[in-house]
Amino acid sequence: MKYILMMNTPERGPYSIFNWPKRDFEAHIAYWNSLNKELERLGELVAVEGLTSPDQAKLIRAGKDGTPVTDGVFPESKEFLAGYWIVDVESPERAYEIAARASAAPGPGGTALNMAIEVRQVMARRPDETP
Amino acid sequence: MTPGFLDTRSELLLRELAPQVLGAVVRRFSDFAAAEDAVQEALIAASLRWPRDGVPDYPRAWLIQVASRRMLDYLRSETARRLRETAAAMEVENLAPAADLESTTQQDDTVVLLFMCCHPALTPPSAIVLTLRAVGGLTTAEIANAFLVPESTMAQRISRAKQSIKASGAPFRMPDATERTARLVSVLHVLYLIFNEGYSSSIGPDLQRSDLANEAIRLARAVHQLFPDDCEVAGLLALMLLTDARRLARVGQEGELVPLDKQDRTLWNEKAISEGVALISQTLSRGSVGSYQLQAAIAAIHDEADRVEDTDWHQIMALYSLLKRISDNPMVTLNHAVAAAMVHGPATGLKLLEALDADARMAGHYRLDAVRAHLFEMAGDHLSAIAHYRAAAHRTTNIPERDYLTMQAARLAS
Numbered sequence: 001m002k003y004i005l006m007m008n009t010p011e012r013g014p015y016s017i018f019n020w021p022k023r024d025f026e027a028h029i030a031y032w033n034s035l036n037k038e039l040e041r042l043g044e045l046v047a048v049e050g051l052t053s054p055d056q057a058k059l060i061r062a063g064k065d066g067t068p069v070t071d072g073v074f075p076e077s078k079e080f081l082a083g084y085w086i087v088d089v090e091s092p093e094r095a096y097e098i099a100a101r102a103s104a105a106p107g108p109g110g111t112a113l114n115m116a117i118e119v120r121q122v123m124a125r126r127p128d129e130t131p
Numbered sequence: 132m133t134p135g136f137l138d139t140r141s142e143l144l145l146r147e148l149a150p151q152v153l154g155a156v157v158r159r160f161s162d163f164a165a166a167e168d169a170v171q172e173a174l175i176a177a178s179l180r181w182p183r184d185g186v187p188d189y190p191r192a193w194l195i196q197v198a199s200r201r202m203l204d205y206l207r208s209e210t211a212r213r214l215r216e217t218a219a220a221m222e223v224e225n226l227a228p229a230a231d232l233e234s235t236t237q238q239d240d241t242v243v244l245l246f247m248c249c250h251p252a253l254t255p256p257s258a259i260v261l262t263l264r265a266v267g268g269l270t271t272a273e274i275a276n277a278f279l280v281p282e283s284t285m286a287q288r289i290s291r292a293k294q295s296i297k298a299s300g301a302p303f304r305m306p307d308a309t310e311r312t313a314r315l316v317s318v319l320h321v322l323y324l325i326f327n328e329g330y331s332s333s334i335g336p337d338l339q340r341s342d343l344a345n346e347a348i349r350l351a352r353a354v355h356q357l358f359p360d361d362c363e364v365a366g367l368l369a370l371m372l373l374t375d376a377r378r379l380a381r382v383g384q385e386g387e388l389v390p391l392d393k394q395d396r397t398l399w400n401e402k403a404i405s406e407g408v409a410l411i412s413q414t415l416s417r418g419s420v421g422s423y424q425l426q427a428a429i430a431a432i433h434d435e436a437d438r439v440e441d442t443d444w445h446q447i448m449a450l451y452s453l454l455k456r457i458s459d460n461p462m463v464t465l466n467h468a469v470a471a472a473m474v475h476g477p478a479t480g481l482k483l484l485e486a487l488d489a490d491a492r493m494a495g496h497y498r499l500d501a502v503r504a505h506l507f508e509m510a511g512d513h514l515s516a517i518a519h520y521r522a523a524a525h526r527t528t529n530i531p532e533r534d535y536l537t538m539q540a541a542r543l544a545s
Contacts, residue, residue: 001528043288046280088280090256124529125279 002122003095054080149268154240173198252299257292366424372407373430444473477510497526
C-alpha cells in the first residue's frame, strides 16, 4: 500500500534552513540523504521531492475567461508543504514509522525538529476485485 | 549489432526456459543470488542475439552455457577478491560437476525454484516478486511497471528477497513429500496473489507482456502439469480461468467497474469458461475438496448462467456454506450473505452480516458497508442504502471502487 508523507513547514515561520549554521545545515541534509537511501535500499521509496520555499508559493484560480488569476506571494508564515515522500510499504504502521523518522530530522544545534508529517494513504487507481 | 525484437514465440520460449536454466545453474554453482543475475544476463543476451542470428538449435543449452560463463567470470573475480583479501586459494573450475546440459530434470528444476521462491522465510510480497522474476522470467522493469513503483525500488526489493533466500540457507533440492505438501500451499497462495494483482490491473484491451493475470495462469498451468493429481492445484487453475474469462466485461468504456450482474455476458471468454468448467468438474468428482475448488465451482456457476436471472443461487449459497466451514475468512461470510439474500431475501442476508460487526478484521472495511447498502437497496430501504453506499465510498482506498459506490448513492438519491 502506498502512502504520501507530507512534511509541513515548522509552525513558526518558513522552513528557515537558509539561516542555519553550516554544521547544522550539513547534518540536516545528511539526515535526509541517509533516510532516502535507506528507503530506497529497503525497496520502499516511490518518490521523494523537496519543494521551493513557501515564500515563493502562489495560489492560482481560473478567472472568468479561464486565464490564471494569481494570489501571493505570501511573505508571512502560513502552513505550507516543504516536501513529500511517497512510499510503498506493507502496513500503515511502517508508514508511520518512516514519518516519525522524517519528523525527527535534526535542526539547529542538532535538536530534533519534530515537524508534523501528514500521512495519507494514496488511493489505488485500479479496481480491487477478489474473485 | 542490429537491434531487433524477439517474436512472440521466442519470447514465450525464453520465459519457459528461464526457470529451467536458472535451476541448472543454481544446482551447479549453489549461489542462488548470483545465478539469478547470471541467468538474467543470459536472457538479455538471447533477446539481443536471437533476432539477429536466429534461435539456436538447443536454446536451453545455449542459455545455460552463457549463464555459466557469466557465473564463472563472477566467481573468478570473487575468488581474485578473496585471494587478495585472505590469500586463500580457491579452485574455481573444481567447484561443482558440470551442469547437465540436457538433463531430464528440467521440470523438477522449475518446481524446486517455485518452492524456493515461495519459501516460508519470505513475506508474500517478496515471494511474489521473486517468483515473477526467477520462475516467470519477467525483467525488473516489467515487474516494477506492474506494481507501479520505480525500477530502482523494485531492483532493491528483488535483491533483498534473494538475500533472504541466501540467509535462509535453503538448499536447492526437492523437499521431501511431507514438506512438499506444506510448501505447495505457499506456492498456490503466491500464485493466487499474483493473479489478483494482475486481475485488478488488467483494464482495457491493451494487455501487456507484464500482464500478471496471464503470468499467474501460465505458472498455474505449469504447476498443474507437474502435479496433475493435486485437486487444489487444479482448483486454483480453474478459478483463475473462470474469473479471467470475465475480464473484458468487468470494466466499462470509461474504465469504470461493471459488477457481475450488469456485465455484458457476450463479452465473456467462452473458451476459458469451458476449459475451467471441465477442469473443475473433473476435479470435484475426485473427492478431497478444498477452498480453491469451491471458489472455482462458484465462479463456474456464475459463468454458466447466460443471463443474470438464470444464476443458480441455491447452489452458490450451498457452496459458500461449505467454504465457510473450511475457511475462516470474513469475505466468505460476506459473499454467503449475498447468496442467502438472493435465495431467501435481503432480510436473511442482513441478518447474516451482523456476525461480521464483531469481527475485528472487518472493522471499518468498505466491503461490509457496500454489501449492506446493496441489501438495503434490495429491501427497498433507500435511505439506509444511500447512507451505507456513502460510508463505503468514504472508506475504500480504491478510486474505481469509490466512483462506483458514489454513483450508486447518487443514483438512489436523485
